[in-house]
Amino acid sequence: MSNNDLSITDKIIKNTVKEELLNKYSQNTLLKGLVQIVPYGGLVDSVLTSSYNNILIARSKTFFDELGLGNIEITPELIKNEDFLHSYFTTYKAALYTKHREKIRFFARLLKNGMISEVIDDVEVYDDYLKILDELTYREIYILYTLKGFEDITNYTDSKELNHWQEFSSKITNDLSITEEELRLFLMRLMRTGCFVDVLTFAGLGAKGYTSTLFKTLSKLIELKEEDLVHFIKI
Structure with a gap:
């Protein structure tokens, strides 16, 4: 495809964001290969200003820096795999539209642990976790992580004895x-993501319960830890 065939938005992606990333990761064969296959179009909805373009570059660097951590291998077979390419493009796009750098790192870890390390062998299952992560706000992730922490301390299962609830609240x-x-409203919304189970749903009261198995799996996939959420912790 010639440069003349590209839309204005595509040209900006090709000539600025992509060029910047290729220069940064020129010595890293793995990441350079992933950057090279980023499509020109479909990543943004309008013509980028210079400031927003710089934001996209910064977000992309955060994503690829996190993706480059650890021992992962991108094989030629993987690059040709339709399921992997689908997961890669959709995850990168989600990261590109994410403000919080910490959450961008979550997307990179999900791709790395879910698809590259093949913890998830079904692309539709991966899509489910990606959609949930994309839907969760950074504050909601903190709420779930904090609740899970209390559950871990008290060895809580689903016995309805929420002795830690007031302290958590x-x-x-x-x-x-x-x-x-x-x-309470946050938790009611979290029920719809499948990450929170409300033990009082049938009583019509709502918003008192426990984190779901789905969230526990997601937290492992994104390697969720306290330092990822220090922004909210008050001393």
Whole structure:
């Protein structure tokens, strides 16, 4: 495809974001190969200003820097695999539209641990986890991580004995500067993602429960840890 055949948006991706990334990762065969197959179009919705273009470059660097950590191998067979390419492009696009650098790293870890390391062998399952991660806000991830931490300490299962709930609620409302009512609304929304199970749903009260198996698996795939969420933790 010649440069004349590209839209204005495609040209910006090709001539700025992509060129910048290729220069940065010129010595890393693995990452350079992934950058080279980034498609020109479909990544943005409008003509980029110079400032926004720089934001895209910074987000892309965060994604590829995280992807380059650890011992992963991109084989020629993998690059030709339709399922991998689908997962790579959709994950990169999600990362490109994400503000928080920490969450961009989550996307890179999901791709690395889910598809490259083949922990997930079904692309539709991978898509489900990607969609959930994309839908969760950074604050919601913190809420779920904090709740899971209390569950781990108390060895909570699903016995409805939520002895840690008040302490959890107080911590979240303090750390996020929200009310208990706002926390309840957050948790009600999290039920729809499948990451939170409400033990009071049938009573019509809502918003008291435990993190789901789905979230526990997701947290392992993205290697979720406390230092990823220090932005919210108050001393």
